[in-house]
Amino acid sequence: MTNAPVIAAVDGSEHSLKALEWARAAALRHGTGLVIAHVLPDHAQLYAGRRSALHSASEPEEYTDVVSERIRALLNGGGAELPEEVQYESLEGSVPEALRVIGTEALMLVMGSRGRGGFASLLLGSNSRAVATTAPCPVVVVPHAERAAGADEEASAGRVVLGLHAAETPDDVPAFAFTEAAARGTAVQVVSAYAIPPSPTTLVDSPFAVIPPEGLADAGELVPAEREMLRSQTERLAPFRTRYPDVPVEQAAVPGDAAGRLVTASRSAALVVVGRHHPRRNPMHLLMGSVANAVLQHALGPVAVVPALSDDA
The missing domain is CATH 3.40.50.620 (HUPs)
Incomplete structure (x- = not known):
């Protein structure tokens, strides 16, 4: 409360x-x-x-x-x-x-x-x-x-989707996502993007895999970039798992286009949560980050844009 x-x-x-x-x-x-x-x-x-x-x-x-x-x-x-x-x-x-x-x-x-x-x-x-x-x-x-017409009918009861740059997203962003998921009694699905494609045959629009925490120990089939992104996610999310032990967490690492994957996830999400600015941009900058802007433009469900709120963010 x-x-x-x-x-x-x-x-x-x-x-x-x-x-x-x-x-x-x-x-x-x-x-x-x-x-x-x-x-x-x-x-x-x-x-x-x-x-x-x-x-x-x-x-x-x-x-x-x-x-x-x-x-x-x-x-x-x-x-x-x-x-x-x-x-x-x-x-x-x-x-x-x-x-x-x-x-x-x-x-x-x-x-x-x-x-x-x-x-x-x-x-x-x-x-x-x-x-x-x-x-x-x-x-x-x-x-x-008109935009929400493409969303799944039960989206309001779905998970909270968090767009996360594991190394640089301010803590305020995952904190908001976990707080909202706890209030809803639902899971947080964490989506991060990495620059190296997993293989030459991977299709850009192919579905991304969602991996529960217990599945990370057996991630031998993942490409190095994907494996490293998931491990970085796990480390970054540890404090939030401790603070919100009843919130289930799903992790996904995707090649390239984070915004496109978040828009796709918005079809069945109760809420998509993104940080306001590019991680390396001054928090007081008057331009919104490209991911937040793209998700706001095209998401099929509600989007939360979270600024850096804490003094040390």
Whole structure:
């Protein structure tokens, strides 16, 4: 249990309502509060500024946030279980900046992959990308219905998939994955990529093998690069196995394209967890790593983008 709330960013679109449902369930799993945040549209913010400047007593004190009112009505009349504490916040400013500020103390911030604006063909909206790149907390992006249509029907009950660079991914990333898996009562599948192909006959799109920890002792058929990657994984994951003894762990080492394998795994995953930045990039860099960007663009299920949160990361 944690005191940090789950924040759901909503704008009234069906995409954001799907993210709200994911956030509601996450808050219940983690035993924490739910904050529902709506960044007011430009015309509402202009109205508030005009009223403040004119000091007109004839004008209403506040601009009615119709999105917040609609969300309240949906939750109160929907019959779904709610966390003990639910708060509503109407925010001003740009969407990325307002959510960045409110996300400072959040367990995670959940939003849809596409909002009201933009082109319907876009896989990822500009606000979703900007928030995932700059927020000070993990950001979970829930795909819209058209993208999620390719996922398995039981994906929400599946494992948590972790993209791991064994030597360089900050501890915050596997910690988030294991915490989420423990809350769900499911396994963590760890996927790492290595540069050397296992053999000249291996097909790029061939399925990758998932090996349980006990299978590593008998890994004689693996190529050296794959064997070394799995051993590096095992060493890196040891502290998390100790901390989360009830979370099953599956390990996979794949040649070359980590992002493509994670997108494939998203079809049956409850959640895919990736680090925000390239391991060698400064954590404050404003560009997202290529793997995180590709997974956000194409995953069929929810994706958590985790920044380096600890001071020593």
